[in-house]
Amino acid sequence: MHVRDAVKTLEPYRPGKTLEDVRRLGLTSVIKLGSNENPYGPAPEVMEVIRRSEGNIRLYPESDAPRLRRALAEFTGHPAERIIAGAGIDELLDLTLRCILEPGDNIVIAFPGFIRYEVAAKLSGGEVRRVTGKSDTPYAHDLSGMLRAINARTRGDSMRR
Numbered sequence: 462m463h464v465r466d467a468v469k470t471l472e473p474y475r476p477g478k479t480l481e482d483v484r485r486l487g488l489t490s491v492i493k494l495g496s497n498e499n500p501y502g503p504a505p506e507v508m509e510v511i512r513r514s515e516g517n518i519r520l521y522p523e524s525d526a527p528r529l530r531r532a533l534a535e536f537t538g539h540p541a542e543r544i545i546a547g548a549g550i551d552e553l554l555d556l557t558l559r560c561i562l563e564p565g566d567n568i569v570i571a572f573p574g575f576i577r578y579e580v581a582a583k584l585s586g587g588e589v590r591r592v593t594g595k596s597d598t599p600y601a602h603d604l605s606g607m608l609r610a611i612n613a614r615t616r617g618d619s620m621r622r
Contacts, residue, residue, distance in 0.1 A: 467583050474576060554581040561616045562587035568617055569610045571602045587616070 483491045492500040503511075526546035534541035547553040558568070558581045567588035570578045579589045592606040 467586060471580060471583060551577050551581075554578065555584065558582050558585040558587060566614045566616045567612070569607050569615055571607065588614075590615075 477493070480491055480493055483493070494500070527541075529546050530541040530544045533539075533544050537544075545553065545556070547556065554577050562568070562582065562585040564586045565588070566586075567590050568578065568582045569590045569592060570582075572591035572593050579591075582589045590610040592603050592610050595601040595603050
């Protein structure tokens with residue numbers, strides 16, 4: 462089977478230690494945030510909606526989430542037609558970058574950062590320009606470096622087109 466080069470060059474995601482692994486180190490109180498996990502669990506209102514919906518859980522959801530988009534439109538004041546719903550940030554990043562990147566285009570990202578920006582760009586045929594953060598200030602982006610990394614093929618800024 463043919464596999465695209467962009468896929469072959471991806472490095473697999475390596476998650477951090479599991480809660481069980483960390484507990485084996487002798488820690489008794491652990492909150493894992495590395496995988497965007499919620500240490501508090503679902504809100505009681507969410508659990509109530511799940512309980513009320515359990516009879517319909519077998520049904521395939523509507524792919525464009527019309528009720529959610531209408532509710533978000535009402536909440537934000539933006540038209541529902543301009544709101545996109547997806548199965549998490551990974552799907553939305555993939556969709557967005559597939560829509561805006563042409564071969565030879567690039568995105569500028571902070572490094573280290575959220576790996577899915579890089580994965581989505583590469584899978585869309587785009588180049589990734591990593592800009593390492595400032596060593597003197599933890600977690601600070603090098604905004605001047607990011608600005609220098611932008612060129613005529615950088616996408617994502619609607620004012621560039």
